[in-house]
Amino acid sequence: MRNFKLLGMAFLALCLFNCSQDEIVEEQQVIKPTKTDIEYSKRAGLKPIGSGVMMQAFYWDVPAGGTWWNTINSKVADWSNAGIDAIWLPPASKAHNGPFSMGYDPFDYFDFGEYNQMGSTETRFGSRAELINMITTAHNNGLSVIADIVINHNSGGASEANPYTGGNTWTDFNPMSGSFLRSATDFHANNVHSNDSGAFGGYPDLCHHQTYVQDWLWKNSNSVAKYYRDVIGFDGWRFDYVKGFEPWVVKDWKNEVGGFTVGEYWDSNVSTLDTWTSSAEASAFDFACYYKMKDAFMGNDLTALNDNMLWKQNASKAVTFVANHDTDEIIDNKILAYAYILTHEGYPTIFYNDYEEWLNKERLNNLIWIHNNLAGGSTDILHVDTDEYIARRNGYSNSGLVVYINNSNSWQERWVETNWSSTVIKDYTGHSGWEPTTQSGKWVKIQAPPKSYSVWSVK
CATH class of the missing domain: 3.20.20.80 (Glycosidases)
Incomplete structure (x- = not known):
């Protein structure tokens, strides 16, 4: 909402009805x-x-x-x-x-x-x-x-x-x-x-x-x-x-x-x-x-x-x-x-x-x-510090994702645990050209550019 100045003008009341x-x-x-x-x-x-x-x-x-x-x-x-x-x-x-x-x-x-x-x-x-x-x-x-x-x-x-x-x-x-x-x-x-x-x-x-x-x-x-x-x-x-x-x-x-x-x-x-x-x-x-x-x-x-x-x-x-x-x-x-x-x-x-x-x-x-x-699905925070934030959406009717937000002034990389085993993933923002394959234990290294973000999911 915003405050308004009430206009100082009165309007003539019309007697439209004879009842309350x-x-x-x-x-x-x-x-x-x-x-x-x-x-x-x-x-x-x-x-x-x-x-x-x-x-x-x-x-x-x-x-x-x-x-x-x-x-x-x-x-x-x-x-x-x-x-x-x-x-x-x-x-x-x-x-x-x-x-x-x-x-x-x-x-x-x-x-x-x-x-x-x-x-x-x-x-x-x-x-x-x-x-x-x-x-x-x-x-x-x-x-x-x-x-x-x-x-x-x-x-x-x-x-x-x-x-x-x-x-x-x-x-x-x-x-x-x-x-x-x-x-x-x-x-x-x-x-x-x-x-x-x-x-x-x-x-x-x-x-x-x-x-x-x-x-x-x-x-x-x-x-x-x-x-x-x-x-x-x-x-x-x-x-x-x-x-x-x-x-x-x-x-x-x-x-x-x-x-x-x-x-x-x-x-x-x-x-x-x-x-x-x-x-x-x-x-x-x-x-x-x-x-x-x-x-x-x-x-x-x-x-x-x-x-x-x-x-x-x-x-x-x-x-x-x-x-x-x-x-x-x-x-x-x-x-x-x-x-x-x-x-x-x-x-x-x-x-x-x-x-x-x-x-x-x-x-x-x-x-x-x-x-x-x-x-889709529930959310797990995988890593957070002053400059970096990584979270995983666990998927519901889709594959889910991992989002990597990087507020620093340089590229950053981290190993994270995904929901995907031995699977090729990619960054759907196009900010990273990596297409890594997750390990059998579902871990993978991902990256994000400075003052930006990447979003990873199954290719």
């Missing part, structure tokens, strides 16, 4: 889905999420002007061919800062660039038609599309008298879509409690204990979650700032509409991350891994990779990353960090700028191929 929101919700028909977990990967031709690599398909302050959905549309075929299985989009609906917003100050969850409000019709990223066209192109290329969901807070409401605070608050939301109108009762403080797990940046903080809020966000047939899934075409969810509300919210959302789900729980404590994944029944970004990689590659001490990370404790729930729109601190040796996450357990994510602008795309494509074709 509590009365409205009683009139709405709540339709339960026929099954609690929609298997999105069974949509025609989609790769199963987690079978490849996720692409974060944006960065902070992508170009304004409504061109971003078309930009992504032009790239998804190449990404799919490279081995990407899902793309994560920025928050797609209309936000308070209109044509300039990155979407993290949500106003109208049902306006994807079709209503003239908050200073524009299109969002920063484009129109509703362009968004749906891009998602269709992604689906046609086998890619799932993950929505960035911001439900901790809202922005852009008009000022109203608030009986729970004794003053005025910016909590009167009357979006032009006519869906999910909100008032002071739907935010903290209210008649339920004064706060939940945490507010953010001074924004009105949604109260997920209110039945009305639950119904509009995920329960009703016309809820945000079902509209995103059934009308716009999203396949999964990335929940923003999940520290701000209880994990049962994510769990209930996923149980209602299904789909791959990952939370942004920004914490380096492995036990805290693992506890959240258990409670939310969802994946989490592996911030523990991120910070250990920062220590290893920015601090030039690869022994940090020996420390615990979410992927080591609960690999099936770990989404690993080297950079994202908020956090891009691993500058030195960044390709070594990608060699790490793309050869280890967890579901790896590639950052748009790293792939399209900053790093060598050919090397990243090679690592994606290695991840998708060789990096």
Whole structure:
């Protein structure tokens, strides 16, 4: 998340209804889905999420002007061919800062660039038609599309008298879509409690204990979650700032509409991350891994990779990353960090700028191929010191691999124990021309170039 400056403008409240929101919700028909977990990967031709690599398909302050959905549309075929299985989009609906917003100050969850409000019709990223066209192109290329969901807070409401605070608050939301109108009762403080797990940046903080809020966000047939899934075409969810509300919210959302789900729980404590994944029944970004990689590659001490990370404790729930729109601190040796996450357990994510602008795309494509074709099974760390790190993936439906990361300034060689007896192996990165034969006892000498890596498997 990023902090936003709240705009000092009040909006005239429209008297659209003569009844309270509590009365409205009683009139709405709540339709339960026929099954609690929609298997999105069974949509025609989609790769199963987690079978490849996720692409974060944006960065902070992508170009304004409504061109971003078309930009992504032009790239998804190449990404799919490279081995990407899902793309994560920025928050797609209309936000308070209109044509300039990155979407993290949500106003109208049902306006994807079709209503003239908050200073524009299109969002920063484009129109509703362009968004749906891009998602269709992604689906046609086998890619799932993950929505960035911001439900901790809202922005852009008009000022109203608030009986729970004794003053005025910016909590009167009357979006032009006519869906999910909100008032002071739907935010903290209210008649339920004064706060939940945490507010953010001074924004009105949604109260997920209110039945009305639950119904509009995920329960009703016309809820945000079902509209995103059934009308716009999203396949999964990335929940923003999940520290701000209880994990049962994510769990209930996923149980209602299904789909791959990952939370942004920004914490380096492995036990805290693992506890959240258990409670939310969802994946989490592996911030523990991120910070250990920062220590290893920015601090030039690869022994940090020996420390615990979410992927080591609960690999099936770990989404690993080297950079994202908020956090891009691993500058030195960044390709070594990608060699790490793309050869280890967890579901790896590639950052748009790293792939399209900053790093060598050919090397990243090679690592994606290695991840998708060789990096199976459990992991054993074979050697680690300040400059060198060697680990073995033991294989599952493939041969497995041995990755050798060398952060020194010279070529390095080591004898390692593999899973292959009397077998010719090679370096699938092409950095080494060796093709050694493992001994009958499975030992072999491998090498790695300076400030680089090699990945070895059966020829």
